Amino acid sequence: MNFDPTATEPDPHPPARSAGRAVRIGIGGPVGSGKTALVAALCRALGDRLNLAVVTNDIYTTEDADFLRAAGVLAPDRIEAVQTGCCPHTAIRDDITANLDAVELLEQRFPGLDLVIIESGGDNLTAVFSRGLVDSQVFVVDVAGGDKVPRKGGPGVTTADLLVINKIDLAEQVGADLTVMAADAHRMRGELPVISQSLVRTPDAPEVTDWVLAQLA
Amino acid sequence: MSTVDGVAMVTLILADARFPGGGHVHSGGVEEAAARGLVTGEADLAGFLRGRLRTAGELGAVFAAASAHAAAAGATAGHWRLLDEELDARTPSAAQRAASRAQGRGAVRAGRRAWPSAVLEGLLAAVPRPHHPVVLGALVAGAGGGPSDAALCAGYLAVSGPASAAVRLLGLDPFGANAAVAALDAELRAVVATATAAAALAPADLPAQSSPGLDLLAEAHDRRHREEVRLFAS
Numbered sequence: 001m002n003f004d005p006t007a008t009e010p011d012p013h014p015p016a017r018s019a020g021r022a023v024r025i026g027i028g029g030p031v032g033s034g035k036t037a038l039v040a041a042l043c044r045a046l047g048d049r050l051n052l053a054v055v056t057n058d059i060y061t062t063e064d065a066d067f068l069r070a071a072g073v074l075a076p077d078r079i080e081a082v083q084t085g086c087c088p089h090t091a092i093r094d095d096i097t098a099n100l101d102a103v104e105l106l107e108q109r110f111p112g113l114d115l116v117i118i119e120s121g122g123d124n125l126t127a128v129f130s131r132g133l134v135d136s137q138v139f140v141v142d143v144a145g146g147d148k149v150p151r152k153g154g155p156g157v158t159t160a161d162l163l164v165i166n167k168i169d170l171a172e173q174v175g176a177d178l179t180v181m182a183a184d185a186h187r188m189r190g191e192l193p194v195i196s197q198s199l200v201r202t203p204d205a206p207e208v209t210d211w212v213l214a215q216l217a
Numbered sequence: 218m219s220t221v222d223g224v225a226m227v228t229l230i231l232a233d234a235r236f237p238g239g240g241h242v243h244s245g246g247v248e249e250a251a252a253r254g255l256v257t258g259e260a261d262l263a264g265f266l267r268g269r270l271r272t273a274g275e276l277g278a279v280f281a282a283a284s285a286h287a288a289a290a291g292a293t294a295g296h297w298r299l300l301d302e303e304l305d306a307r308t309p310s311a312a313q314r315a316a317s318r319a320q321g322r323g324a325v326r327a328g329r330r331a332w333p334s335a336v337l338e339g340l341l342a343a344v345p346r347p348h349h350p351v352v353l354g355a356l357v358a359g360a361g362g363g364p365s366d367a368a369l370c371a372g373y374l375a376v377s378g379p380a381s382a383a384v385r386l387l388g389l390d391p392f393g394a395n396a397a398v399a400a401l402d403a404e405l406r407a408v409v410a411t412a413t414a415a416a417a418l419a420p421a422d423l424p425a426q427s428s429p430g431l432d433l434l435a436e437a438h439d440r441r442h443r444e445e446v447r448l449f450a451s
Contacts (some may be wrong), residue, residue, distance in 0.1 A: 094235065095241055
């Protein structure tokens with residue numbers, strides 16, 4: 001047992017996953033970091049290969065769901081929007097009832113689902129998913145949010161199973177130092193993985209797609 | 218019986234805003250009322266909560282108490298179905314019925330882990346998705362509480378959630394909203410007394426206060442949600 005508050009290590013508890021149900025992956029991160037764009041990229045990359053569905057938690061209820069439906073990356077009835085009562089972090093962490101209802105609805109509607117992606121509403125750096133809701137989680141930050149974000153830490157940056165540093169194509173315009181961001185991220189996260197990407201350069205998010213597929217293996 | 222000064226611990230947990238049963242996404246009509254300018258500040262909120270407690274709150278308390286009584290008396294499947302149907306009949310708004318069953322489902326999911334009981338399983342075998350007050354009564358009874366515990370819980374939840382929603386939606390002073398709930402002490406006691414006295418009645422004879430205003434707000438909330446933004450499920 002390590003009581004050093006700055007130490008990080010993977011969650012020692014095995015995920016409580018019952019046999020036969022879909023793998024649930026949470027995608028969280030601050031407002032505007034590119035969560036919905038990443039979900040759309042994953043749907044494009046995996047929609048033909050997996051039986052896939054999405055739950056969104058946008059504070060404006062249907063905005064993200066509408067975006068995904070309009071993007072045409074997934075059939076509209078495979079996307080459910082959850083209302084979070086002004087508390088997006090509560091809905092993914094402290095009281096996961098509304099999200100579990102949505103996941104179970106999708107599992108009933110599409111028997112044999114392989115993967116449910118749950119996108120959080122944009123929130124702060126402390127908002128992580130409950131292990132009762134997801135099997136693993138991705139935390140998305142972006143270079144335009146400032147290159148100090150990985151250094152600030154918080155449970156999202158330090159404990160998520162995967163950290164994605166998004167929009168690296170903008171680094172020069174916003175004066176963000178990618179080397180510092182990546183070094184800080186690795187320092188804060190120990191052995192946990194970090195992927196830097198730009199959906200402008202690689203619209204199908206190949207590295208994150210591979211990571212997601214590894215979670216299903 | 219697991220009681221502390223007469224109130225079972227299960228009552229405190231079920232009434233706690235931290236209870237993970239999905240209650241935090243329901244405003245009990247406050248979001249629609251706020252959108253229409255009917256609730257704008259602490260004074261409006263106090264009136265709204267008082268009205269809600271004496272109508273929807275009392276209805277929920279009556280059925281929670283009746284459910285706890287039925288559970289203790291070894292209710293048959295037929296009795297559970299009747300109790301649930303009678304609450305359906307006293308809830309004219311389809312949106313409110315859906316909100317009640319959604320919260321019932323959430324309370325079942327969380328409550329099954331905390332207080333597994335034959336009583337709860339008996340209810341669920343008869344009614345797979347019971348109304349929230351019926352679930353509260355079964356959970357309270359399964360954990361050793363009585364009809365008044367269940368009524369207290371249902372009555373309190375009828376105002377605590379909406380008060381919290383008003384703080385989040387209108388940026389009200391949380392001390393003011395909290396004081397507005399605390400000021401309902403005597404009225405909540407009266408509601409609990411009414412509900413406890415009625416707990417042993419046949420389901421068809423249970424008293425029901427109605428609130429057409431809340432019914433209309435619930436329906437309008439549901440309708441508006443399809444056209445514009447609503448942050449709460451009800």
